[in-house]
Amino acid sequence: MTTHEQIPPFLAEMPEPALASYLSPEIAPKPLPSGLSRVMPWRDELLPSDLREYVRDVAERTQCPPDFIGVALVVAASSVVGRKFTIHPKQHDDWLVVPNQWGVIIGRPSAMKSPALKQALRPLHALESRERKQYGLAEAEHKASSELLEMERNAAKVKAKKLLGSGDKNAALAELNRLSSDMQAPVLRRYIVNDSTVEKLGELLNENPNGLLLVRDELGGWLATIQSEDGSVARAFYLECFDGNGSFTYDRIGRGTIFIESCCLSLIGGIQPSRIASLVRAAISGELDDGLIQRLQLAVYPDDVREWRLVDRWPNKAATERVDWVIEQLDQIPDQPRSALRFSPEAQEIFNAWYTRHMQESRREELHPALQSHFLKMPQTIAGLALLFELIGGGQQVVSAEAATRAIGWSAYLMSHAQRLYGAAINAPLLGARLLLERQQKLPEPFTAREVRQKDWTGLGSQDAVNNALAILVEYDFIVGYEVAGEKGGRPSMRYVWRNT
Template sequence: MECFDGNGSFTYDRIGRGTIYIKSCCLSLIGGIQPSRIASLVNAAVSGELDDGLIQRLQLAVYPDDVREWRYIDRWPNKIAAERVSEVIEQLDQIPDESHSALRFTPEAQEKFIAWYTSHMQASRSDHLHPALQSHYLKMPKTIAGLALLFELIEGGREAVGAESTDRAINWANYLMSHAQRLYGAAINASLIAARLILERQQKLPEPFTAREVRQKDWTGLGTQDAVNNALAVLAEHNFIVSYEVAGEKGGRPSTRYVWRKT
């Protein structure tokens, strides 16, 4: 909790390292994760099952394209880039503790940020956005302001956040929003994606077929009965399949069967 906003402090003791006092404690996440691993968290956020705001706080998340063609590469790391990164980290680390004061936008930068902020917030409140993605977008202004500050500090600025750094941060907004759409897209459009998969593999199903028979295939995105039912509902809504009831044996419950609509 001390890491919540970067203003809290924390002290911890280690036998080998002694007592360490962190004046301004801030926790950041960096690394990679497989899409299948993060999918459950995104699905839970989209469905509302576990909408604790964690995914929405991964503001710098990127979802790159999968490189299908693999080839062996053996080359030296980019030494110049590595040295530049080390210099930036060292430079930021040398900022005196007593200089922990707020940097404001310059008047020109403030106008740029307000214009972007107004446009972004109006678009983010659109009824066409899924609530989970909307929540992600609504947290983005703080990210963009933070990036503008970081860019300014990296370039050596210490007085105010200028227009150039602000422009650079705003340019990141569209990039990050596009990756957020991709991150949430699979969960938001799960029923559509699953329906298309059933449509593509219709020849692997009997005629007629049941939802249970689809579930038994254990295809990607169709691992639960609810997922199967939602996908079949999409297919029925778009007139790809027709459903009908079959009376159960010995007075049991009727079952639903599906047949493909002939074109």
């Protein structure tokens, strides 16, 4: 290679201070902070013993964070309980909590979110498969019975006609009325919905008043849709479904009025960090501050699994059967009559102590209002988890101290993940800088902020976002920026070059 080829041509246009900085051997890039706060790792003790081995088994075989399976499994179990049981977190108050949970697992595209969801929801898919078979049999029987009823009606018409002809009008009317009622068609018991209009979802909830589980493999599209202006009505409906004990009324031309008595919905899905960051930023800025993001209480954003190893073995059959048995027992609890439990005296003391401490700490002025709002919704989540863990353990009378203690163990764990989630949005410039660092080979040399913006990379969708990310890279000496005079007297432009390392 000749000397001419070794000298980058852009050196000739760099002003002297920028050139000196670029050529200085004493200036080297400094490591970028991760931009993510530390999170508490998953612990087996967060789950009842019947679920732990299954989570460990799936996490090892799929090489994904156990948080993904654990959270999705808890949400799945909560959706099966639905409105069958509720809890009064206070002894002398009518505050009522339904244990349905909203969760999201956050990770890179290759973090194995989809396999984790598939394995965690496997017991529910088995229930759905069983119900479809039973529905098929019931539908066939209903069709045959309806045809038989039609034959009986035809015969009744002939008989009624004879009675009318003989002058006995009352007897003819009684004969027709005897078979006037239609046979009630069978209803398919549903557990999971994936993609539904809110109107159809309302109808499904009327057919399944115990509640449903909304599953979206990629939750980003759903969140973006209901956060848009066109999704305002849908957003209001979903917000109502979070508490699990509300109702909703649609008034539509064509469909008429639809009253949804039971708005009970659990939610689980996966999303990439960059996709959810923009939605969290909207909540932080107040642009979309209706509490939707804060309702994702079981949001987990664990560290990536960096060490991969080949695991090729059969699933743990005993662990799988144990989880199936737990979900089956929850499913067998009758929908009616519904029961409302309270904490045992010991459990109430434990919950009250945590509740008081948590609410006081969550109202600290140094907390960002969006994160504060997230924390202030957590008592409802913890009370619901305590009830759920009690039911998983077989209890149906009071919520024990053991179940309450286990649920409270989730608070510090979930708060650490919430801090990472909101912190990632607040530290968006740093995350944008890291993305540019990873993709520097896809940019020309030198490059401009406009050329970065044209790439339309996630998190760098505005000029301000690009400029903020570039400022971070300049601050940490990864790039050198310099101005070049505009052509024909135009405005000068800022160009950037990567510092040699």
